[in-house]
Amino acid sequence: MGVSIVLVSAEWPPLSAAVSPVMTYWSSRVPRQYILSSSRRCYSSSNACLQIGEVGAGLQVPPNMMRILTRWGLRDTVITSSVSLTSVHIRRWASGALLGDAPVNKSFGDQYVIHRADLHRALYERATGLPNVRVRVNATAVSADFGEEGKEVGVMLEGGERVEADVVLAADGIRSRLRQQMLGLKVNTPTPTPTGDAAYRVILPRSAMLTDPDLRELIDTARGTRWIGPGRHIMAYPIKAHQQYNMVLLRPDTSGGSEESWTAVGTKQELVDTYKGWDPVLQKTFNLISDEKVMRWKLCTHGFLETWTKGRVALLGDACHPMLYASLFHLSRLLLTQRQAIRGPRSRASSRRRRYTRRPLVFHLEHR
Numbered sequence: 001m002g003v004s005i006v007l008v009s010a011e012w013p014p015l016s017a018a019v020s021p022v023m024t025y026w027s028s029r030v031p032r033q034y035i036l037s038s039s040r041r042c043y044s045s046s047n048a049c050l051q052i053g054e055v056g057a058g059l060q061v062p063p064n065m066m067r068i069l070t071r072w073g074l075r076d077t078v079i080t081s082s083v084s085l086t087s088v089h090i091r092r093w094a095s096g097a098l099l100g101d102a103p104v105n106k107s108f109g110d111q112y113v114i115h116r117a118d119l120h121r122a123l124y125e126r127a128t129g130l131p132n133v134r135v136r137v138n139a140t141a142v143s144a145d146f147g148e149e150g151k152e153v154g155v156m157l158e159g160g161e162r163v164e165a166d167v168v169l170a171a172d173g174i175r176s177r178l179r180q181q182m183l184g185l186k187v188n189t190p191t192p193t194p195t196g197d198a199a200y201r202v203i204l205p206r207s208a209m210l211t212d213p214d215l216r217e218l219i220d221t222a223r224g225t226r227w228i229g230p231g232r233h234i235m236a237y238p239i240k241a242h243q244q245y246n247m248v249l250l251r252p253d254t255s256g257g258s259e260e261s262w263t264a265v266g267t268k269q270e271l272v273d274t275y276k277g278w279d280p281v282l283q284k285t286f287n288l289i290s291d292e293k294v295m296r297w298k299l300c301t302h303g304f305l306e307t308w309t310k311g312r313v314a315l316l317g318d319a320c321h322p323m324l325y326a327s328l329f330h331l332s333r334l335l336l337t338q339r340q341a342i343r344g345p346r347s348r349a350s351s352r353r354r355r356y357t358r359r360p361l362v363f364h365l366e367h368r
Helices: 012-023 063-071 075-080 116-128 177-183 213-220 268-274 280-287 327-343 345-357
Strands: 004-008 032-036 058-061 082-085 087-092 098-103 111-115 133-136 141-145 154-157 162-164 167-170 193-205 223-229 232-239 244-252 295-301 313-315
Touching: 004 012, 004 154, 004 162, 012 032, 012 116, 012 167, 058 063, 058 116, 063 075, 075 082, 075 111, 075 116, 082 232, 111 116, 111 232, 111 244, 116 133, 141 167, 141 177, 167 177, 177 313, 193 268, 213 232, 213 244, 213 280, 244 268, 268 280
Parallel strands: 004 032, 004 167, 032 133, 087 223, 167 313
Antiparallel strands: 058 111, 082 111, 087 098, 141 154, 154 162, 193 244, 193 295, 223 232, 232 244
């Protein structure tokens, strides 16, 4: 007899969970998987009905992640819609002068960058192509029964319908209702802690960059570029097989409050004012931005939860361990690499000492 699973949300974690069991040991033991999505709109394809559109921005697919995607039969799909980076240029904020060139270490495989929606779509179409997966849209989970006190495990939907299962995986995001119920917390608690930083996210189309030689080089070359300056830095690279240019612009957060959102809209003027006096090549990219295309993201951290499970319900993804933008870590490693190359043994000895003390490295640039 098999085990039925309800996966709350149609984001990556539940889609990955839906794909993974069928491809491994549990393939014959999970006869039924329901994926519940609160989306009310459809992405039209041969077998899909879900709004996944152009939501989000670029992200990295490192070799260890690609090995997993390969086992799930997604390697060719991911490669087709991504870019394999060869190096990362680190540039000075005002002049654009090259501070360092960090080749991508391909000892364990390529370092791909991809649009979030392309990876999401690949996972979604792989999951819905399996015989034991059913996706329901316009199905918002509001509470769960955890399988305690003789009750059956299940999820209650808006409208009063109950969906039963043997196991529930709740991946309903940073504002998870099922997490609040599991931990006995009030809605929208605990409050996220602002880091003091925020980010603009921008994606530029290839067609807009081809008329300028400097911009054409940015989108044609399989290379990431980091501009670093006082209190700010910018990360950018081509995605979608060089059809789009992804930019993430980090700055101090001046918005106040603790509201966290990946979809808040900023303004072009805010962005231009924030990076006034930066590299003339960057100013050319800013000229291509339209107001409605600037997204603003307040960076926050979240405390540890007492538990991720209760009865036969478990939390998954951002519902239990939301993470900050990964490239902040990669930037610090690239800067450390350049610092070591310049300063040699003394820098390496310092790095070893810090590794034992676990103190973070902080880099600053001065106005010159």
